[in-house]
Amino acid sequence: MDWSSLIQIDKQLLLAVNGSESLFIDGLAVALTTAATWIPLYLALFFLVLRNNESMKQILLIVGCAALCVVLAGTVDDSIVKPAVARLRPTHDLQIGMSVDVVDGYRGGRYGFFSAHAANTFSIAVFFSLLVRNGILSFLLVLWSLINCWTRMYLGVHFPGDILCGLIWGGLVGLSVYYVYYKINVRISAGMKFISSQYTSTGYQLIDIDVVINVLFLTFVYTLIRACLVLL
Template sequence: MIEILDNLDKQWLLALNNDYSVFWDGIMFAFSEKITWIPLYISMIYVIYRRWKKESWWLILALILSVVFADQIASGILKDWVARLRPSHDPSLAGQVVLVNGYKSGLYGFVSSHAANSFALALLSSLFFRNRIFTVFIFLWAFINAYSRIYLGVHYPGDVLGGALVGVFVAVVLFLLLKKIRPPLFAEYRTGEIKYMIPVWIFLVTCVGLIGYSVWFF
């Protein structure tokens, strides 16, 4: 059974990891960089502070912990325990996987910490904000971030799916815990407030910047 799933995972990888164009190489490479999204993270912290004021540190701490826990479960525990080679290091896929700029990342890839971190942050922040437009865009960000790892040839689809599940688990646990510790934080939701759109605009502006980066530097 494990062998069948592994073969299916490799087939899906080769179907999704194609030699597209230099333009998309640049976008996906930059999208995958954590530093690219610092403005997005700052905007989310700003919105939380404006909405919850003195109580905002609870939510900010929860978001930070969601990334820390998801990352530690993915990279600190599962990768070394499962010890599954990334496709970029798998001898059986040599010459078949398309790598961007020779980027291979670390030796083991199950599960994807990028996917774990992204989905933990996306789910927890969407549960905090309860804004439909924000939820759509933050999950779009998480999906593209996770897919970029397949595009770059450093993760199998199964790695990404496993990472997403880890992120969702961490986010749900932290949300339920925070809701139990500080129920007043969620006593009243204001789903229509315009400031919830700030991270969405930051996301869109960053995407435009990524297009410019890809055009000029790739």
Template sequence: MDLDALQELDKTVLLAFNGSGNLFMDYFVLTLTSAYTWIAFYVSLLYLVVKNNENWLKIVLVIGAVALGLMIVDGANLAFVKPFVARLRPLEAPGLQGLVVPAEHYRAEGYSFFSSHAANAFVVAVFFALLVRDRFFTAILVAWSTVVSLTRLYLGVHYPSDVLTGMLSGSAVAVFVYGLYRRLYIRCSDKLHYISTKYTRTGYSFADVDAVLCILLLTFIYAAFRAVLSI
């Protein structure tokens, strides 16, 4: 498949995901795509880390690893990739004007390739999946980060290739920073494997994991209620 065919496929998939003509979905997606919506979820992840690490060195290691991952993807994307590729967003692309539907006049600044939303979401999701090591928790985190990524297609501010590259980049960076974190963690702790019905094998309480999942569910419910009230 040549480049032109890939670009056409990119546009076709974008138009399949973009918009719905439904006010509820427009406001629901607008809420989900906002970073502010997920503040309570991020706080719950911080609570999970603080509650399940016995000293501040280990807590700072986790926070530092996540911060480093976000700095890497955002720094590389905003400072190098986006300016170098200089891809116009779908809403601004000459061949797509009038075809891509903005939700409630939503716009995004800067170039399109690649999606920082997708990259950041997958840094968080993959890192915490590796950190906690619970299959159900991992599945929910991947589902959450995928939903956040797909909101960018619905809103018409990214192409599928932008989102896919962001997802892969975020995942790769998360694996990298987790590797750094693990090497440092081993130096200050030998408790790397738990066998218990109350804890994951890396020592995270299932009760605290469930609390994070409850916050995530409540955030989706909040987004739905806000969408209803905005109609």
């Protein structure tokens, strides 16, 4: 199978998952893909870090690593990869652009390879999963990232190939940044191992993790309510 065939398959897959006749799903996708929607989640993760790290050095290290995830995953993509590759978004594609279902006229920027939403969210999901080591939180963070990926295809602003490459790059970034964090943290922390039903193996209290999980749940509820308001 040659490259042009793969591109055609990518386009057909996009058209298969793009859009619907439902105003509710349209509103839900818009709410989920909006960056401001997830500010409570970012604040909850910051709260988790503050509550479970003893020194300012450790806190600043984690915050710096989280910021590095975003810079390497999303900023590099938007500033370097997208202009260099110059793959048109589905909404701007000369072949299928007129067939793509858009919501409220939203078409995104001109280029879409690869998805910064996919790279950013998955890098954060991977980094915090390795940092905290809690199965439920890890599952929900990965689910959060994948839901964000779905919205980008539903809204017609990214091909599945854009999403897949974004996830791969975001995963590599998350793993690499955690490796950097681990090497530095070994030097500045006591390196204690927590063996308790109240803590994860890396020292994060389950009660504080529950705060992040609840914020995630409430944010999803908010998006559902916001989507319902579209129907009024």
